Amino acid sequence: MSNQVKQKNNFSMGKLTSLLVLLHNTELVKEVEQELDSRGYNYTVGKVGAMELSKVVAAVETSAKNNHIINANSYREVHALYHAILEAIQGVSRGTLQLGDILRTVGLTFSIVRGNIDSSGYGGEWISVCVYGTIGAPKKGFEHDALGFGFNHI
Amino acid sequence: MSNQVKQKNNFSMGKLTSLLVLLHNTELVKEVEQELDSRGYNYTVGKVGAMELSKVVAAVETSAKNNHIINANSYREVHALYHAILEAIQGVSRGTLQLGDILRTVGLTFSIVRGNIDSSGYGGEWISVCVYGTIGAPKKGFEHDALGFGFNHI
Amino acid sequence: MSNQVKQKNNFSMGKLTSLLVLLHNTELVKEVEQELDSRGYNYTVGKVGAMELSKVVAAVETSAKNNHIINANSYREVHALYHAILEAIQGVSRGTLQLGDILRTVGLTFSIVRGNIDSSGYGGEWISVCVYGTIGAPKKGFEHDALGFGFNHI
Amino acid sequence: MSNQVKQKNNFSMGKLTSLLVLLHNTELVKEVEQELDSRGYNYTVGKVGAMELSKVVAAVETSAKNNHIINANSYREVHALYHAILEAIQGVSRGTLQLGDILRTVGLTFSIVRGNIDSSGYGGEWISVCVYGTIGAPKKGFEHDALGFGFNHI
Amino acid sequence: MSNQVKQKNNFSMGKLTSLLVLLHNTELVKEVEQELDSRGYNYTVGKVGAMELSKVVAAVETSAKNNHIINANSYREVHALYHAILEAIQGVSRGTLQLGDILRTVGLTFSIVRGNIDSSGYGGEWISVCVYGTIGAPKKGFEHDALGFGFNHI
């Protein structure tokens, strides 16, 4: 296990963000959370199901604000998060940022992580968003996996 | 640990594909591989670094053929894989399928998984592709995480 | 005329699908239908007028299901058709999958064809969708021709 | 046959343009050409195979100029044609205007038609471009049908 | 000042269109208007705030018709303007033609200019649209500048 922890020390913020959502609700996520805690990162995980893209954007934004990942009164921080969300949604929707307009719906779990990255050149804080779940027809089971990731300086 | 295995039995093909690439070169990936093996899935992991998108597409295609994930002589299978690759690349490039044209380069690890999904309605075989790595300026360290995922029937 | 039939034997599934919709409601379409019948292809033609893209997608999907071109209980088949529809709509909307959002409306006739393609490498069944009609302002006559085509393995 | 001709009188410029390319090299195309001639339309048909999109654009442009569909010395006409070509290519490439960059190649036949449309409100001349052929891997037979259409005032 | 006027004589239609909206409500715009007048150009300036893209398109179209920049009864002119508007909106929305769907709103000023361009090859009339304002969250101050420009023959 100590070997695993050592490995996680090499994990980038983006990899940890992705594992946080992919391992959500499993035992394994605890190690991811411990690593995030040890780095002093702020993070949260939430869920949203919608046929309207605006609800997905709103759910991630609201979660980030309510869990104090970003300061809701700072446009600067809201702007950084917003573009990270758009990037993540592009991975989910692949090619066109649309859900109900093209008759599909999503059921998603998302993670948001914020913190300092020490690598030379990086400096300051960064924010990453990972979205994982299903996309498909508005009919139970007629859907498949979807995954998206966004990253920005904050 | 047995608890973890049970959880993995609930993991979708897409989640396993994503973990296969995200946990690559760690101890944890063994459990993912065991789960893939127990389901009789075919899979492989490869790497590619490039400033030309065509090299990324070619690397994933070649890896799938050389590792017998798809039959290189079946256009049907090549077509299924090709569209899954394009979907995955859309997550990496977010908005425009371009690398060198807009002065950026990637260093990516990719996983390809193929197998039956038994859920009602699904039937037959599906293929999923996950791509994880870095995207950024052609200068060491001036890059950030990127992640993409594609899924198709085959 | 026998010459024409011989020529049609060389027509690809995609060409027949396109002619099926372009020659709809003319005498000439009968030869196209005969060729489709002789190959054992399933096909149908329908119409939809809408300012909402979701209605276009739904109309093609419903027509394919009601006319038994695809099995509505197979997600695999629904998935194949869905991506073929999206491809076809991209030809109609050229650049952005939007109608009412950018104040335009469509009046479309569509064809759906499914069947085996025997060419070496192809194997199995494929599905193609062609959409032809008008796109333009929501004002009679203030519109022009539009055409789109999608193709997928099924 | 006279019935067919009567029907063609109801064919829009766009439908005639599409049939001109789809029926190319068949007996049936003669009736399409007769109808185009009877309306005083200028038209041409050409071919291009390429892995570089710029060659496709150039082939259509050059054909239009060499066959006097447009006046090569009028930027106004070149501009009208150029945007019609881009629209047509969007139908062929579906989602991203790329060929070799994403490792695919095309073998296309294209038609260009120019002329007056008399419908109320239309006035003046219009130009339409239809592109039909195959798109796919750079390997014989590993390709499928593709179709695109563009339309503009000139 | 005569020097400034001389310079404006070298300004392209597009530059004048852009300055018309950027200098709106300032003293400086008078010189831009004088230059437009001296060339015999038709122009107008309007405003629109919306979370629905269709309202933006409608506002520019309506303004162009009401101010006699285009003839509302000519589809040819409506078509030319429509594509110029779409181009301008692409600069504002950068990457996806969406506002409320991705939870953002705009407050825009737009200019529309129409007239002859005498440069060799150009011939005839052209139309240009410039849109300038703010885009952002539906919360006062949480928005930033946006600018877009479209150009077409008419």
Add this chain to the structure above:
Amino acid sequence: MSNQVKQKNNFSMGKLTSLLVLLHNTELVKEVEQELDSRGYNYTVGKVGAMELSKVVAAVETSAKNNHIINANSYREVHALYHAILEAIQGVSRGTLQLGDILRTVGLTFSIVRGNIDSSGYGGEWISVCVYGTIGAPKKGFEHDALGFGFNHI
């Protein structure tokens, strides 16, 4: 004139950035520069002509580094500028980030401005990029105006 200056105090950073490039090489730009200076903003103006998009991106990046608008050794700053450049280029290319691939070339002047914005919520530094010039066929005079704008926190 004092009236004009007062008005410029109300000009946003984005408006000043846009005017800096649109009024380049005219007398009027001096007032824009004075306003930028009075706010303590860093700025520069450059030119680039290219048929390859990567050269446009590189020219703006290099200019920003050489003129000390951004710190070339800070990935954080390079990342902020890079996304602002991509946004600006989207306005120029409208719909697809391509030049030579679709047989068009650009001759552009660009401005880059960086500085603090004091409005409530904004805080810290922001960067904006405006690109203005011509886009068209690789033939003198067969081109029209193009304009793009990008904005980011830095």
